[in-house]
Structures are given as C-alpha cells and as structure tokens.
C-alpha cells in the first residue's frame with residue numbers, strides 16, 4: 506500500500522486525508538465540488554499550522570505532510586491508487602454509483618473502503634465486481650483527534666482485505682476494532698439513541714440546550730455535550746444516521762426526534778452552517 510485516494514473533501518474526508526498523509530501515504534483528495542475541495546485543503550492547512558504552533562511537528566514535517574496530498578477534481582487520477590476511502594454523503598445510492606464508477610476506473614487490485622457510519626457494506630459491494638475488496642473503515646469526528654476506526658466486513662470481504670484495512674488503520678496511528686455488519690455498527694448504535702434522546706429532552710422542554718450539555722459533561726463525564734456533538738457531526742448527517750437505524754430495524758424506539766428534522770429543514774446544520782443547537786461565528 507503506497508497510495509490512497511479519499512473521495513469527498515468534507516469534514517470527514519479532509520481529516521482522513523490528513524491522517525493518511527501523516528501515515529506517509531501518497532494521498533489524492535478528490536471532490537466533484539471545486540469549492541468543497543478548496544475548503545477541505547484549507548482545513549488541513551489550518552490543522553497542520555496549529556500543530557506547528559503547538560510544536561507537535563516542525564515546519565518541514567508540516568510541508569512534507571502537505572506535499573503528500575494532491576487535490577483533484579478528476580476521478581481518472583484515482584486509477585492507480587491502492588486504496589480508495591469514500592467519505593461522501595451518507596446515502597446508499599450515491600455511494601453505490603460512486604463505487605460502480607470507480608470499479609471501471611481503478612486497477613483490479615484497488616481496495617474500496619467506505620467511511621459510512623452504518624450503511625450496509627454488503628449492499629455497497631453489490632455495486633462492483635470486486636466485492637471481496639470492499640470493506641468499512643469508519644472514522645470518528647474530528648478524525649485527527651479521535652483514536653478509533655471501526656472495521657466492518659461485508660458478506661464477501663476477503664481475509665486479505667480485512668488484514669490490509671487493519672494495517673492501514675495502524676499506519677494512520679489509530680486503534681481499530683472489528684465489528685460485524687449491522688445497522689450503525691457498534692459505536693453509533695450506542696451513541697445515536699443517546700443523542701436522539703437529548704434532542705427529545707430539549708424539545709419536551711425538560712432542560713435547556715446549555716443545561717442538557719452541561720448535565721452530560723458534568724454528570725456523565727462526556728468530553729462534550731450531546732447537542733454540541735451533533736453540531737460538530739452535522740445535523741443532516743446525524744439525521745441520515747438516525748434514519749438508517751430506524752428504517753433498518755423498524756423499531757419505533759429509534760424514531761428520529763422531530764426537532765432534528767425541523768432544524769435540518771431550516772438549514773440549521775451545526776457548525777458548518779453557523780447554527781445548529783448553538784450558534785457559531
């Protein structure tokens with residue numbers, strides 16, 4: 506494994522590109538949206554210069570990491586990479602179309618990993634001929650900080666693909682856990698109902714947003730409250746994730762909080778739009 510392409514330069518994609526470059530891989534960061542790509546690169550530059558200021562790395566290391574990342578809007582640049590990690594919108598159809606397109610472009614040995622938060626890896630693999638080379642590598646936000654990667658095998662994922670995904674996670678300086686394919690895997694299966702419940706508590710007027718978050722930070726030792734965390738993840742992504750759990754299980758206990766839907770419809774998407782449960786500059 507020498508070269509990795511990340512598809513999607515959003516919150517997750519740019520973080521994955523950074524840790525891949527820090528792991529000494531040659532990285533392509535691909536996005537169809539030129540503005541999104543520019544923003545993603547700017548975000549990486551900001552994190553790297555913060556790390557230089559904090560003396561975690563020196564300027565030449567920062568330049569080297571930066572130099573290993575090639576931004577591109579041309580999908581054909583991905584033809585020779587060893588691994589693609591997709592981090593596009595959290596919906597199955599766009600992910601399947603992307604994989605089908607990549608299947609026709611990338612060399613036969615390229616592995617396709619998805620950073621999905623809980624969609625079926627087996628279904629994604631059905632969109633390509635190389636279904637033994639499709640796997641889930643689920644990172645956590647903010648990627649440069651969070652230590653975990655969940656590794657999820659689809660029905661046809663080979664042992665070799667699984668081993669390689671573990672090795673890559675290690676080179677990214679992350680800790681991997683193996684999780685069976687199931688709606689939302691393990692971490693989000695636990696985290697999402699907690700966040701959804703916090704939104705119900707808010708909408709029922711039981712406590713203010715500030716007090717809900719203060720309560721979970723001081724009463725349960727969470728590093729950040731559930732509503733601020735939703736603002737960090739993005740309310741739209743959180744809604745997609747919550748809907749996956751609800752639709753896949755058909756269990757009403759997982760129904761997404763109506764307030765979450767309402768905020769998403771109003772464009773209150775969290776930090777990225779400047780307003781979610783809280784307001785940002």
Ligand code: CAA
Pocket residue numbers: 552555559621622644645646647648649650651693696728729734738742746
């Ligand atoms: N990129 C890079 N570095 C970042 C960062 C970012 N976006 N945000 C924060 N950091 C770094 C800071 O620079 C700081 O580094 P140092 O320790 O070297 O100074 C460190 O993280 C701590 O940051 P802060 O002091 O600013 O603030 P904090 O102590 O509140 O930490 C946090 C921020 C790391 C985000 C922390 O609040 C936290 O751990 N929150 C929980 C995050 C979490 O649960 N993520 C999982 C989300 S679920 C998910 O991602 C799955 C999904 O599929 C939906």
